Amino acid sequence: MPIHGLIPILLCFLPIWRILTPVSSHPRSSHCQLVLKMALCNNGERSSVPSTLPDNIEELHLDYNAIQTLKDTSLSRYPSLNSLSFACNKLEKLESRTFEGLKLLESLNLASNNLYIGYQETSRALKKLPRLRVLDLSENKLDNEMVVALLQNLTSLEYLNLSGNLLQRLDEESFRDLHQLRELDLQRNIMFEIDAAFKNSPKLQRLNLAFNYLPCLTDFHMTQLVVLNASHNALEWFISRQDLNDTFQLETLDLSNNNLLFFPFLPSQSRLRHLYLSRNVIRFYELFANNVTFPNSSTTVEFYNLKTQAANVTARLWDDSLHGDISSLETLDLRENQVEYFPEGFVQKMPNLSRLRMCTNCLQRLNLTSERFSSNLFELDVSNNRLDQILADDGTLAGLGNLTYFNLSLNNLVKLPVRLFSSLQSLRSVDVSYNNIDHCLPEEAEVNTSSSTCVEWNNIESLRQLYLKGSNLKTIPTSAFTGLSLTHLELSDNPGLILQESIECLSRTLQHLGLGNTHIQDFDFSHFHSLKSLNISKNSLEHLPPSLLNLDLRVLDLRDNRLSTIPPGQANVLALNLKTVFLSGNPFNCCQTEWFRTFETAKFVDMVGRSDMECEDLFQGTHRVEHPESFLCFDQRGESIVWYILLVVSGCLFVAIVLAFVLLAARPKTLPKSIKKKYLSIRLSDT
Numbered sequence: 166m167p168i169h170g171l172i173p174i175l176l177c178f179l180p181i182w183r184i185l186t187p188v189s190s191h192p193r194s195s196h197c198q199l200v201l202k203m204a205l206c207n208n209g210e211r212s213s214v215p216s217t218l219p220d221n222i223e224e225l226h227l228d229y230n231a232i233q234t235l236k237d238t239s240l241s242r243y244p245s246l247n248s249l250s251f252a253c254n255k256l257e258k259l260e261s262r263t264f265e266g267l268k269l270l271e272s273l274n275l276a277s278n279n280l281y282i283g284y285q286e287t288s289r290a291l292k293k294l295p296r297l298r299v300l301d302l303s304e305n306k307l308d309n310e311m312v313v314a315l316l317q318n319l320t321s322l323e324y325l326n327l328s329g330n331l332l333q334r335l336d337e338e339s340f341r342d343l344h345q346l347r348e349l350d351l352q353r354n355i356m357f358e359i360d361a362a363f364k365n366s367p368k369l370q371r372l373n374l375a376f377n378y379l380p381c382l383t384d385f386h387m388t389q390l391v392v393l394n395a396s397h398n399a400l401e402w403f404i405s406r407q408d409l410n411d412t413f414q415l416e417t418l419d420l421s422n423n424n425l426l427f428f429p430f431l432p433s434q435s436r437l438r439h440l441y442l443s444r445n446v447i448r449f450y451e452l453f454a455n456n457v458t459f460p461n462s463s464t465t466v467e468f469y470n471l472k473t474q475a476a477n478v479t480a481r482l483w484d485d486s487l488h489g490d491i492s493s494l495e496t497l498d499l500r501e502n503q504v505e506y507f508p509e510g511f512v513q514k515m516p517n518l519s520r521l522r523m524c525t526n527c528l529q530r531l532n533l534t535s536e537r538f539s540s541n542l543f544e545l546d547v548s549n550n551r552l553d554q555i556l557a558d559d560g561t562l563a564g565l566g567n568l569t570y571f572n573l574s575l576n577n578l579v580k581l582p583v584r585l586f587s588s589l590q591s592l593r594s595v596d597v598s599y600n601n602i603d604h605c606l607p608e609e610a611e612v613n614t615s616s617s618t619c620v621e622w623n624n625i626e627s628l629r630q631l632y633l634k635g636s637n638l639k640t641i642p643t644s645a646f647t648g649l650s651l652t653h654l655e656l657s658d659n660p661g662l663i664l665q666e667s668i669e670c671l672s673r674t675l676q677h678l679g680l681g682n683t684h685i686q687d688f689d690f691s692h693f694h695s696l697k698s699l700n701i702s703k704n705s706l707e708h709l710p711p712s713l714l715n716l717d718l719r720v721l722d723l724r725d726n727r728l729s730t731i732p733p734g735q736a737n738v739l740a741l742n743l744k745t746v747f748l749s750g751n752p753f754n755c756c757q758t759e760w761f762r763t764f765e766t767a768k769f770v771d772m773v774g775r776s777d778m779e780c781e782d783l784f785q786g787t788h789r790v791e792h793p794e795s796f797l798c799f800d801q802r803g804e805s806i807v808w809y810i811l812l813v814v815s816g817c818l819f820v821a822i823v824l825a826f827v828l829l830a831a832r833p834k835t836l837p838k839s840i841k842k843k844y845l846s847i848r849l850s851d852t
Contacts (some may be wrong), residue, residue: 202245206230214239224248228274231255234283235290237262250274252301258283259290272299276326280315281306288314297321303350304329309339318342326350328373335362344368352376352394363387374398375419385432388412394419396441403429405489412436420445421498431489438493443500443522451508491515500546501525512536519543524572526550533557533565540564548596549575554616555585562588574598574632580616586628587621595622598634598655604645624648634658634679641667650674657681657700680704681722691715702726702747714738724774725750731760740767747773753780753790761790 197206197215203224206215211230218225223245232254240246240263247269256278264270273294280287280302291297300322302315307330316322320342332354339362340346348371356377363369370391379398385405387393391414395403400423405413413435420429425445431437491497494515504526512518518539528550534557538545542565555578562582568589578600582588586595597620605619622631628649635658643666646654651671656662657679668675672692680688682703690696691712698720699713706726713721714735721743728751731739739746740763758780764770772778778790 216242218243221245223269226250227254228252229254233257235259235263237265239263241266243267244269246270248272251278252276254278256280259287261286261289262293263290264293267294269296270294271296273297274299274301275305276301277304279305281308281311284311284315288317291315292318294319295321299324301326302330303327306331308332309334313338313341316340316343320344322346324348328352328354330354332356334358335360337361337364341365347371349373370414388414388432390415392417395423396420397422399424401426405430405432407433407489410434417441428488431491433489435490436493437491439496440491440494441496441498442502443498445502447499447502448504449506449508449511452506488514492517494518495541496520496522498522499526503527505529507536512538515539517541519567522546523550524548528552531555534561537561538565540567542568544568544570546570546572547576548572552576552578554578554580555582556616557582557585559584559588565589567591569627570594572596573600574634576600578602579618581620583617583620585620587623587625590625590627592625592628594630594632594653595628596630596632598632598636599658601637603636603638604641606642622649626650629653631655638662640664643667646670653677655679656683657702658683660684688712702750709735717742719744721745722747723751724748727752729754730757733759733763736760736763740764740770743767743770745771745773749774749777749779751778753778755780755782755788755790758790758793765791 196209197204197218199205199219199222202219202222203226204215204218204222205226207226207228207230209227209230211227212232214225214227214232214235220242222243225243225246225248228250229252232251234257235251237260240249244266246267249267249270249272252274253276256275257280273291284307291300297319298321300319302312303326307315307327309332312327312330312332316325316339322343323345325340325343325346325348328350329352332351333356335351335356335358337360340349343366346366346369349366349369350373352373352375354377356374356379359374359379359382363372367389369387370389372387372390372393374393374395376397379395379400381400381402381404382395383402383404385403386409388409388411393415394417396419400420403420403425407430409432411434413432415432415435415437417439418429418431418437419441421441421443423445425442425447428447428449429440429442431440488511491514495517497515497518497520500522501524504523505528513536516539519541520543521538522544524546525548528547529552531547531552531554533555545568552573553576555573562585566589569591571586571589571592571594574596575598578597579602581602583605586592601618603619605617605621622628623645624647626648629651630653631649631651632653632655634655638656638659639661641662641664645667647670649671652674654668654671654675654677656664658681660682662680662683662685668678669692672694674695675693676695677698678693678696679700681700685701685704686706688701688710689712690699690710693716696716697718699716699718700722701710702722702724704726706723706728709723709728709731718739719742721739724747728748730753736759743764746764761772761778764772775791776789779787780790781787
């Protein structure tokens with residue numbers, strides 16, 4: 166029989182052949198995705214390394230599988246590997262000859278496994294990697310002893326991740342062989358002490374110690390370090406070596422979320438650019454020098470056990486030299502501390518400062534003239550302090566030409582320089598919310614050239630965002646926004662505010678308008694064609710302003726009004742463009758909730774707080790709008806079935822009464838006899 170004649174017969178047997186073929190001949194590696202010389206075999210529930218991949222692959226990813234042990238021969242087929250990842254498996258150990266033949270391997274990810282079980286044999290396997298540069302051992306429940314064993318002889322290592330383990334203490338033996346180490350991640354351990362741990366890592370540049378239990382960092386002398394993150398610890402002190410002549414290379418220091426009592430004692434020569442100190446208890450103590458406030462208190466502080474030449478160090482509390490070299494600082498973040506004032510000359514030591522964040526402190530005074538802020542200042546946030554006045558002369562304001570973001574909200578301000586904002590020609594965002602500062606009338610601005618209870622903010626061409634929430638505003642002059650091209654205007658929490666004419670000049674540019682809790686009722690929004698976000702919450706509105714339907718709104722806040730429903734026509738129009746809508750806090754009618762179904766079925770509308778939206782039924786019962794099964798209503802017309810029940814009952818009663826009258830009219834003597842008979846029976850029973 167010719168060969169071509171056998172082909173139909175073979176095709177008939179093909180399904181049977183597939184059934185009889187062993188499963189092992191269809192390896193699971195067929196589900197791996199090959200991209201050039203990289204194999205992606207993640208999320209496959211594999212218990213071993215695939216053996217049928219191309220032998221020239223250079224990267225192999227086996228994350229999120231169920232591999233428990235890497236055997237000696239697991240990777241022998243892939244000698245060209247330079248990157249290997251087994252993150253999120255069930256690895257307990259690597260047999261000692263696992264990496265034999267992998268002379269090119271440089272990156273190994275073993276994160277989120279159980280290597281604490283067989284760490285000793287795993288240690289012997291790692292020693293076979295002469296070119297390993299990147300190693301991730303995070304989330305493996307490793308303690309100090311295990312880490313020392315695993316890192317032996319890894320002299321080529323440059324990046325090491327040990328985060329999320331059980332390290333308690335580091336000493337000189339911890340990283341003894343890591344001479345090439347450049348980046349080390351130790352966050353989320355339980356460390357409380359570091360003792361000469363980095364002595365043998367002279368090239369270390371990035372160190373992450375966040376989320377541990379370190380009580381202090383003293384004798385800091387790592388001149389080569391560029392980034393240090395020691396946030397979220399229990400630090401009360403940061404003291405660097407002051408006797409070193411070398412310039413510290415440190416550029417970023419994060420000490421936020423600690424218990425720092427003093428401003429850190431920085432190196433005497435450094436290149437520090439970004440200093441993060443938020444959420445501590447830092448204060449300055451210069452005013453203690455005169456002993457006026459606390460005449461019996463000490464004016465010195467002693468530091469014990471600093472591991473320096475001296476047994477202890479005594480320093481004067483107001484010694485500015487202890488702040489170290491801050492001349493290169495660009496960002497200083499002191500949010501949520503207890504700073505009451507800046508020491509004399511402190512701000513002047515930062516000529517390159519561009520961002521100063523001082524919100525939520527105890528600042529009582531701010532004299533921009535005497536402080537001499539940097540001309541590079543870009544952001545100044547002194548919100549939520551105790552400021553009642555700001556002082557600045559015209560020359561000072563002219564020197565702050567780069568100031569772009571200025572936040573003075575949540576203070577007790579009653580006086581400001583009249584031209585504080587109008588003189589800062591680079592301003593884009595100003596926030597004076599929750600103060601008692603009004604806008605000056607033209608005649609007031611001419612009379613008051615220095616400090617006043619009002620300010621100007623018109624004719625600032627660069628200004629885009631203006632926040633005036635809770636400023637006790639009643640009337641805004643028609644000229645208040647002249648010359649402005651605002652995109653954001655926030656006027657909420659000013660009850661009784663009158664402003665229709667004053668903001669019409671912004672109709673072309675305004676994109677966000679906040680009018681919550683202003684008691685508006687009949688505001689006409691039809692001119693604001695650029696408006697994308699509108700807040701009209703807390704205004705006791707019973708109906709939506711019809712002018713909203715002409716806008717291309719993306720965000721609409723209608724919370725805490727008196728809306729009983731949103732007519733279907735309005736809901737359909739709004740749903741075409743809205744992305745986010747806030748509706749909770751309104752007394753909706755349970756039998757008129759078609760608007761909810763409209764927004765619910767719209768593809769892109771997000772009803773924030775939908776579980777908090779409630780409605781009332783006929784008997785004042787409260788229900789959640791998203792659960793229509795809890796109240797009875799017709800879907801189409803929105804009328805309650807209760808009304809129909811009442812109508813039927815009342816109709817039956819009416820018919821019964823009519824029949825009774827007809828019967829009495831036909832037999833007029835029936836009622837008196839029956840009454841008399843019933844009366845006599847009652848009398849006889851009594852006797």
